[in-house]
Amino acid sequence: MELLINSGIISSNWDSIIAICIGIAFGFVLESSGFSSSRKMAGVFYGYDFAVLKVFFTAAVVAVIGIYYLDYLGYVNVGELYIHPTYIWGAIIGGAIMGIGFVAGGFCPGTSLCGVAIGKLDAWVYVLGILIGIFIFSELYTFIEPIYTGYYLGNVTLIDSFDWNPYWTIFIFSVIAIVAFVVADFVRKKIKKVFY
Numbered sequence: 001m002e003l004l005i006n007s008g009i010i011s012s013n014w015d016s017i018i019a020i021c022i023g024i025a026f027g028f029v030l031e032s033s034g035f036s037s038s039r040k041m042a043g044v045f046y047g048y049d050f051a052v053l054k055v056f057f058t059a060a061v062v063a064v065i066g067i068y069y070l071d072y073l074g075y076v077n078v079g080e081l082y083i084h085p086t087y088i089w090g091a092i093i094g095g096a097i098m099g100i101g102f103v104a105g106g107f108c109p110g111t112s113l114c115g116v117a118i119g120k121l122d123a124w125v126y127v128l129g130i131l132i133g134i135f136i137f138s139e140l141y142t143f144i145e146p147i148y149t150g151y152y153l154g155n156v157t158l159i160d161s162f163d164w165n166p167y168w169t170i171f172i173f174s175v176i177a178i179v180a181f182v183v184a185d186f187v188r189k190k191i192k193k194v195f196y
Contacts, residue, residue: 027114036114038106038122045103047191050184057177064170078166088151097133105129 033055034040043049070076102108105126107115112130115123141148159166 027117030111030114031118035111036118036120036123038115038120038126041108041111042103042106047187050181050188053184054181057180061170061174061177064173068166068170083155083157085155086153087149088153090148090150093147101126101129 030036033051035052035055040049041052044052067076067078067081071078098108105112105122107123107126109130112123112126116127137144153161158164159169
């Protein structure tokens with residue numbers, strides 16, 4: 001999208017409208033896929049439904065292949081893409097909090113808003129918890145800032161950090177995704193036999 005705007009094909013005045021349209025389409029796909037269901041979302045942790053794992057692994061593989069293919073064709077320069085800064089302690093602690101919230105509530109922040117949109121009470125409670133967490137974080141930020149910004153590594157990727165060949169990395173990641181799909185199906189069938 002940034003490529004289309006920077007090239008002058010799409011006016012920057014359309015940014016908000018395009019973002020809203022993409023957001024609506026994304027929400028529709030989430031809801032159509034059943035991702036507004038806390039049971040479906042939590043299923044990956046209990047072994048009876050791995051749709052979340054498959055969707056996000058597929059999205060990651062398709063995105064990274066697409067980006068590097070566009071780079072190869074000369075339409076995108078991977079070196080100019082924005083990389084979110086890496087703060088190790090913030091990532092570890094934030095990931096742990098999100099993981100606990102995911103298991104306990106059965107939602108991630110995006111799918112909880114999808115649940116709110118269709119009126120699910122458990123999603124409303126989850127989003128209320130998110131808002132309370134944001135408030136607490138903002139109020140205590142001066143105290144937790146050293147932890148939040150601790151162990152700063154810069155705007156790096158795994159490929160940069162380990163000086164890996166990006167194409168081999170993509171290949172290995174794709175193989176890991178396929179293995180994860182096979183293992184997930186095996187586990188799901190075993191769980192289904194035990195409990196159903």
